[in-house]
Amino acid sequence: MSGIHSKIKTAKDLATRAFVQLNKIQTGQNRLVKTGRPYIDKHLGGLLPSSVLLIGASSGTGKSLEAMRIMKGVMSEEVNEQAGDYVSLEFMLEMKFLDLVLRDANYKLNKSKTEILSRQFEEGEKAVMKEYHETLKDGRRFVVDESVDSAEFLDICRAFCRNHKDKKGIIILIDHLLLITESERGEDPLKKVSEYTNILRKEFGNVYFVFLSQLNRKVYAEVKDKTNKMVPDSSMIYGSSHFEFLSAFAVIMLNPFKMGVDYYMSIKKDRYPDLQEFMTIEDSKGKVHFNTLGNMFYHLVKIRESDKMYDNLHIEKMKLSDKQLEKMKMDSESKKEEESVVTSPPPVFEPQAVFDATVSEPGNLNRFAGFDNEN
Numbered sequence: 017m018s019g020i021h022s023k024i025k026t027a028k029d030l031a032t033r034a035f036v037q038l039n040k041i042q043t044g045q046n047r048l049v050k051t052g053r054p055y056i057d058k059h060l061g062g063l064l065p066s067s068v069l070l071i072g073a074s075s076g077t078g079k080s081l082e083a084m085r086i087m088k089g090v091m092s093e094e095v096n097e098q099a100g101d102y103v104s105l106e107f108m109l110e111m112k113f114l115d116l117v118l119r120d121a122n123y124k125l126n127k128s129k130t131e132i133l134s135r136q137f138e139e140g141e142k143a144v145m146k147e148y149h150e151t152l153k154d155g156r157r158f159v160v161d162e163s164v165d166s167a168e169f170l171d172i173c174r175a176f177c178r179n180h181k182d183k184k185g186i187i188i189l190i191d192h193l194l195l196i197t198e199s200e201r202g203e204d205p206l207k208k209v210s211e212y213t214n215i216l217r218k219e220f221g222n223v224y225f226v227f228l229s230q231l232n233r234k235v236y237a238e239v240k241d242k243t244n245k246m247v248p249d250s251s252m253i254y255g256s257s258h259f260e261f262l263s264a265f266a267v268i269m270l271n272p273f274k275m276g277v278d279y280y281m282s283i284k285k286d287r288y289p290d291l292q293e294f295m296t297i298e299d300s301k302g303k304v305h306f307n308t309l310g311n312m313f314y315h316l317v318k319i320r321e322s323d324k325m326y327d328n329l330h331i332e333k334m335k336l337s338d339k340q341l342e343k344m345k346m347d348s349e350s351k352k353e354e355e356s357v358v359t360s361p362p363p364v365f366e367p368q369a370v371f372d373a374t375v376s377e378p379g380n381l382n383r384f385a386g387f388d389n390e391n
Contacts, residue, residue, distance in 0.1 A: 037065070037221070049185050049224055050096050052089020053082075055314050055330030056265055059322035062096075066217035068225040068262045070318070072253030073269035078312070079228050080111060081119060082269060083191050086226055090187055091156060100156075101184040105176045107169070108161045109195035117152075123335060124148060166208035167199035170215070177220045185222055192228035193255050210258035217262075230254045231268070241279045242305050246272065250317040266318030273308035273344070280306040280313065294331045309348075310334050310341050 040046040048062025056062075056069070063069065069086070073079035087106065093099045108116070121132050125141055137145055160172060173188055180186050190196070190209075198205045217223055231252050238245045248268040250256045260266055272280040279296060282303045294311060295304040306313070314330040336344075 046184065047096065047098050049090060049102075049187070051086045052092065052095045053086055055267070055316065056086075058327065059265075059319060059324055063224055063264065064321065065221050066223060067264040068213065068217070068227065068259065070227050070229065070253065070256075070259050070263040070266040071269065072229045072231050072256070072267070074231045074271075077269050077271050077274075079269055080116075080191055081123065083189060083226060083228055084116070084120070087157075087187070087189060088151075090185075090224075091154065096185075098184045102156060102187060103180050103183050103185075104157045104187040104189065105173065106157065106159045106189040106191070107164065107196075108159055108191055109163065110191055113159075113161065120148060121145060126335065126337065163195070163197060165197045165199035166203070166205045166212065169196055169209055170212040173212070173216055174219070177216060177223055181220060181222070183222060185224060186220065187224045187226065188216075189226045190228065192230065193259075194230055204258075206255040206258045210255075210262060213259075213262060227259060229256075229259075239275055239277065241277055242282045242303075244281055244283075246270075246277070247281060248315050248317060253317075260318055263318050264320040265316060268315045268317055270313040270315060271308075272306075272313065273311070273348070276348070277308055278348070280308050288329055291329065291331050306331065309345060310336050 037046070041048065046065075048060060048064060049067075050057050050062040051069070071079055071082060073082075087104060089095045091099050091102060091104060096102065111119075118129055118132060121127070122129050124144055125132070125137075127141075158176070164172065169190075176188075177186055193206060193209065196205050196209055199208070213225060217225070231248075232254055240246075248270060250260050250266050250268075252268060253260075253266065256266070282305055284302065285292065285295065285298060285304045291306070294306045296307060298304050310333060312332050312334050314332070316328040316330075319325055319328065
């Protein structure tokens with residue numbers, strides 16, 4: 017078809033290519049990439065080729081730890097049979113590797129970071145950390161830990177993908193998006209990265225993306241117990257206007273207890289039957305709420321393909337000791353007691369008869385007593 021632009025293809029050719037891809041997935045020649053995280057994998061069984069997974073959370077919520085869990089699952093041959101033929105390119109723009117090791121040691125050994133930094137590992141701990149060290153030496157994983165701008169992001173990713181175009185899967189992680197800088201004065205780096213991501217996923221059929229971002233600074237109009245006004249949506253993720261349309265999944269991690277909320281959401285008990293262990297008993301209105309102490313909430317605010325479109329909430333117990341949970345509870349109760357003292361309204365006294373009420377306007381006495389005229 018001379019004279020037609022090279023980017024124009026017939027529907028016949030595209031359909032044939034799609035059915036070939038589908039057949040390879042059906043026969044197991046190419047498998048969906050499982051993350052090892054139930055709130056993602058239960059929808060289709062894994063990620064389709066060219067998928068973008070967007071995760072948003074406030075600072076200190078644990079999104080970097082979640083990203084490492086996902087990468088561990090993706091690269092595990094116990095989770096993915098074809099993981100031996102996967103490679104990853106991880107833009108670790110926020111943390112140094114020492115920070116990552118410290119966090120993982122904290123999680124694996126259930127020891128405080130202060131203890132880990134102040135004392136050498138005991139014999140049993142050394143065995144655990146030696147095994148962990150071996151996983152970090154994995155030759156399938158590649159890391160960028162220096163600052164990059166948007167143009168460098170495209171150049172690095174394109175070269176990496178070309179070099180590994182025959183792999184079953186290429187996973188690109190950015191932790192996190194806001195740390196990619198502009199390559200030209202006045203540009204929007206997030207917009208550029210979203211454009212380049214779309215170019216890469218069209219150019220390479222074996223690439224997958226995991227992107228982390230912050231939540232907007234002021235996202236909640238109301239923070240209190242037993243309300244659905246705190247339930248997040250995709251607009252709360254910084255950069256969502258650029259990345260939401262690309263995403264197969266968009267997830268917001270939330271720790272309501274950290275925000276001072278003990279009982280989260282107000283729903284019918286049968287709305288989330290798999291989460292009943294986290295629910296309170298029904299109230300007088302037939303509603304239940306979720307206990308927040310020690311629990312992390314994962315809201316799926318965007319699901320592109322799924323047979324379970326409304327299965328959009330996952331709750332997971334955080335790895336905390338009974339001592340830590342008790343301290344968190346006591347600190348929360350103490351803080352609420354202090355706030356109740358500070359915010360208690362001043363006492364209201366009856367007005368003294370220092371004027372002639374008979375010549376006053378009808379509403380004046382009520383104003384002095386702290387009421388408006390309508391009361």
